Amino acid sequence: MMNGIFEQLYALCNRDGVTNFEDDVREYILSKAHSCTDTVFCDSVGNVFVCKKGACEPKRPILVLTNMDEPGFMVKEITSDGYLHVVAIDDYIDVRTVLGKKLWIGRNRVPGVVALKAIHLTPKSARGSIPDIDSLNVDIGAANREDAEKRVKCGDTAVPAYALTEMGDCLRGKGLTGRTGAAIALRLMQDELPYDTWFAFIKKSVLTPHFGGVLAARRIDPGFSILLNCHEANDMPNIPEEKRMVTLRGGAALALKGTSVCYNRQINRGLVAWAAEQGIPTQYIQADRIRDAGQDLTAGASGGEAIALSVPVRYVNSMSPVACKRDIEAVYLLAQQALRKAGEILG
Amino acid sequence: MDITAIYKELSRSAGLSCRERSAAETCLALLRPLVDAAEIDAWGNVIGIKRCGISNAPVLMFDAHIDQVGFYVTGPAGNGFFHIGETGMDMRLAPGLPVRVFTRDGQELPGMITCGTGEPSDKAVPGDKLYLDTGLSEAEAERLIHKDDPILCDCPPYELPGGLIYGPAADDRACFAALLLMMEKLKGQKLAADIVIQGACREEVGGPSAGNSAERIKPDLFFAVDVCHAKTPDNPGGEEFYKGPAIARQGTSDPRVTKRLFELAEKYEISHQEYVISYISGTNAGEVQIKGKGYPCGVVSLPIRYMHAPYEVCCMEDLVSLSELLYRFACDFHGFGKENA
Numbered sequence: 001m002m003n004g005i006f007e008q009l010y011a012l013c014n015r016d017g018v019t020n021f022e023d024d025v026r027e028y029i030l031s032k033a034h035s036c037t038d039t040v041f042c043d044s045v046g047n048v049f050v051c052k053k054g055a056c057e058p059k060r061p062i063l064v065l066t067n068m069d070e071p072g073f074m075v076k077e078i079t080s081d082g083y084l085h086v087v088a089i090d091d092y093i094d095v096r097t098v099l100g101k102k103l104w105i106g107r108n109r110v111p112g113v114v115a116l117k118a119i120h121l122t123p124k125s126a127r128g129s130i131p132d133i134d135s136l137n138v139d140i141g142a143a144n145r146e147d148a149e150k151r152v153k154c155g156d157t158a159v160p161a162y163a164l165t166e167m168g169d170c171l172r173g174k175g176l177t178g179r180t181g182a183a184i185a186l187r188l189m190q191d192e193l194p195y196d197t198w199f200a201f202i203k204k205s206v207l208t209p210h211f212g213g214v215l216a217a218r219r220i221d222p223g224f225s226i227l228l229n230c231h232e233a234n235d236m237p238n239i240p241e242e243k244r245m246v247t248l249r250g251g252a253a254l255a256l257k258g259t260s261v262c263y264n265r266q267i268n269r270g271l272v273a274w275a276a277e278q279g280i281p282t283q284y285i286q287a288d289r290i291r292d293a294g295q296d297l298t299a300g301a302s303g304g305e306a307i308a309l310s311v312p313v314r315y316v317n318s319m320s321p322v323a324c325k326r327d328i329e330a331v332y333l334l335a336q337q338a339l340r341k342a343g344e345i346l347g
Numbered sequence: 348m349d350i351t352a353i354y355k356e357l358s359r360s361a362g363l364s365c366r367e368r369s370a371a372e373t374c375l376a377l378l379r380p381l382v383d384a385a386e387i388d389a390w391g392n393v394i395g396i397k398r399c400g401i402s403n404a405p406v407l408m409f410d411a412h413i414d415q416v417g418f419y420v421t422g423p424a425g426n427g428f429f430h431i432g433e434t435g436m437d438m439r440l441a442p443g444l445p446v447r448v449f450t451r452d453g454q455e456l457p458g459m460i461t462c463g464t465g466e467p468s469d470k471a472v473p474g475d476k477l478y479l480d481t482g483l484s485e486a487e488a489e490r491l492i493h494k495d496d497p498i499l500c501d502c503p504p505y506e507l508p509g510g511l512i513y514g515p516a517a518d519d520r521a522c523f524a525a526l527l528l529m530m531e532k533l534k535g536q537k538l539a540a541d542i543v544i545q546g547a548c549r550e551e552v553g554g555p556s557a558g559n560s561a562e563r564i565k566p567d568l569f570f571a572v573d574v575c576h577a578k579t580p581d582n583p584g585g586e587e588f589y590k591g592p593a594i595a596r597q598g599t600s601d602p603r604v605t606k607r608l609f610e611l612a613e614k615y616e617i618s619h620q621e622y623v624i625s626y627i628s629g630t631n632a633g634e635v636q637i638k639g640k641g642y643p644c645g646v647v648s649l650p651i652r653y654m655h656a657p658y659e660v661c662c663m664e665d666l667v668s669l670s671e672l673l674y675r676f677a678c679d680f681h682g683f684g685k686e687n688a
Contacts, residue, residue: 100440111505115579120576137579168481168483168484237428314461
């Protein structure tokens with residue numbers, strides 16, 4: 001049963017879809033959605049909406065909201081000697097993790113290396129500083145601008161060239177931060193659902209986290225929403241325990257509050273109690289400020305209840321985030337249970 | 348000989364400085380068919396000899412080091428993480444780097460180097476804030492991973508149009524590949540000197556391995572074949588790709604060797620460029636020249652980009668030119684001592 005999630009996750013992460021350029025990912029989601037329901041459409045800006053029929057019609061709409069984009073870069077200049085200069089979209093990725101790493105540029109995945117002057121040639125006084133991303137040269141092996149332009153154009157997007165792969169009992173690779181929720185949503189869509197359920201796959205979450213939630217809430221006016229997300233796991237040795245927000249292997253992470261919203265306490269408590277009975281690990285996110293689309297989900301015309309279920313992900317701002325497979329499964333199981341309980345929640 | 352495939356194999360083989368055994372075995376297997384005898388010596392160097400059949404013939408010893416920069420485990424840091432040390436790696440490039448961890452019981456585990464979390468910063472991460480994460484639970488990680496386990500970049504080499512190869516350990520296995528190609532060309536060639544090929548270990552940590560083996564072999568000429576910094580936008584004075592090996596004019600290289608290399612390159616129309624540095628070579632020649640009673644040394648360099656980075660870049664056309672130049676030199680060598688003393 002669980003394998004379905006990881007198949008979806010591999011398929012989603014190994015497609016490139018930098019924020020606002022999610023076409024390949026959207027195409028995959030549409031193909032999967034069409035295979036299990038007829039009500040599938042894109043809105044005018046490119047978000048995907050799917051309604052899967054369940055055993056009953058709920059009193060008010062139920063919405064599962066997640067993302068489909070990923071952080072990345074865009075080529076802004078090709079130099080006369082054939083190197084690329086790139087900009088980071090929303091500066092989401094920590095430039096320290098970009099130096100010396102490989103990118104895939106454009107639809108043909110032209111490989112490029114983010115070059116830094118060799119350490120031997122760098123004065124000691126300069127070795128402690130990290131340059132801005134847009135001052136770095138990306139080396140695609142071109143002899144000059146004309147040669148480079150045969151392979152790459154200004155405006156091409158670029159993603160970390162780190163495909164999803166196994167690492168211990170975890171997964172490591174690009175796209176995890178944005179697409180783990182989408183993989184869980186696609187898996188839920190394959191279930192026999194207790195109620196008719198809407199799924200929204202939102203673009204541009206990296207750039208504008210409120211963009212999709214607002215549009216989805218206005219369109220669906222959900223009475224109950226589940227936000228499927230990722231949350232930074234900062235369980236590093238250099239972070240004191242009291243400052244750790246969530247931990248890898250800590251299970252599904254439930255948010256108490258998001259941006260200008262408190263998530264439904266009763267639903268959270270019910271899910272945590274159920275999970276404990278089932279032996280499914282859960283944790284509450286220990287963070288004061290969570291940047292998510294939560295407030296938007298409760299802002300439909302008639303208002304509504306919402307919860308946010310997150311997969312703990314290490315290194316969310318890096319080229320190669322890491323998530324534990326058991327945590328992903330835990331989020332799926334909790335989302336499944338929340339959908340079973342949706343009738344009670346809606347009264 | 349498919350030199351590109353051989354170089355990629357060498358780039359991927361595992362040979363962190365002081366822990367080169369696996370790479371040494373790969374190098375030995377590639378060298379053995381090209382020489383009369385080959386071994387891994389007591390210091391860990393790969394040594395092969397091709398005899399010319401003349402008694403008391405001069406000995407020409409070529410050296411390319413086979414160790415590489417990387418990391419090693421220095422101890423557990425809790426929660427499944429490990430502290431790390433480095434052997435010449437540019438640590439600014441370490442955060443977020445996918446790596447391979449080679450455990451004591453022979454497993455190769457995937458991992459990554461991490462600088463933890465927090466707000467992005469414009470300051471480089473100090474070494475004591477870098478950790479190894481293998482995605483294993485604390486108990487499993489500490490069962491499998493121990494102090495001193497080598498950690499290498501997980502950057503499979505790839506080729507781009509123009510014959511540029513991007514991958515780890517161009518410094519200096521690209522030069523070892525050039526020596527293999529030279530030996531292939533020397534098959535059946537009548538020579539006036541015994542040719543020794545050394546794949547030296549521990550160069551990146553300044554170890555004495557190359558010097559010790561030179562002391563044992565006592566060559567008439569020790570020839571360090573190593574890399575130099577290629578031209579890039581931030582190193583405009585570097586040596587250029589597609590212009591051949593860089594013949595060094597500097598304090599370590601014997602002027603007779605330098606002169607002969609230029610003459611041979613001109614005579615046989617081999618691409619080459621001049622490489623002038625004012626300081627003592629950072630290659631094994633710097634150490635060997637003052638070993639014992641002193642050995643004449645030659646230095647010739649292959650330009651690479653991004654030395655000591657996860658992806659170093661070498662130009663296969665230059666590698667082939669390097670092998671051709673060394674081949675001509677080996678064919679021509681009769682020993683300096685007898686001719687020029």
